[in-house]
Amino acid sequence: MGSRFTGRVALITGAGTGIGAATARLVVAEGGKVVLTGRRPAPLAEVAGPLGDAALALPADAADGAAMAAVVAEATERLGRIDVVVANAGGHGLGTAAETTDEGWQLALDANLTSAFVTIRAALPGLVDGGGSVVLVSSLAGLFAGPAVAGYTATKHALIGLSRSIARDYGKHGVRSNVVCPGWVRTAMADEQMDRFGESRGLSRDDAYALLTENTPLGRPADAEEVASVIAFLASSDASIVSGAIVTADAGASAVDLPTIELA
8 A cells, every 4th residue: 555644643523434434544554543533432442443543543423523522632732733634423314305304404414524525624723734635425315315315415415515614714724625425335324325326126135226227327236345445535635626616426327418318
């Protein structure tokens, strides 16, 4: 592996599974240290264990401003700095607008938008001092609308606005901010969705993934490691001139003109 993160520290939310865990492993493999946060201690410990002294697990609710301020303070005290924030925590927001309760709407806001905002806000003083980088993990739902996911769609769209605001306001301090929009990715959360969808159609998990990605140009879902590679690029000096960008990691799905699918 390379050494793009030697001497650098990345704070990753939602780090216990999926894209967050894969990103942590990649950063460490390339010489960096990671601060892993999420609400469940056990998955964080499972990810941190093999990474040894290069990983610091600090369980917290990423949507709790005070908790994330404490995480940033402890991480800075113990590791000396935070150079990168990967705002990866997310979830919730199922249902149409009419079906979404006030509680459901707030859950979507907290999980997808507030979690990113309060984490980045807490880390910004250190990022400004060191000319750091922010990567927010949105979704194709940040660009388009799927069926019956009003809260998820609205909050994933909002992450793009947050990233652009950070890029605009803090670029003069050397801080970069970018967004990754994955399509279907093989993660524990997506596996659960595939299992539910597959059960309704009499399909296995693999067949469900295949059906839902058959009209993408690459015709398959991503692995978490593939999305982690995109995040690592944006977070590293390889992307030193990239800020305010939206990078899709969607097997080409966003390049498809839906009304022409039947012509293929």
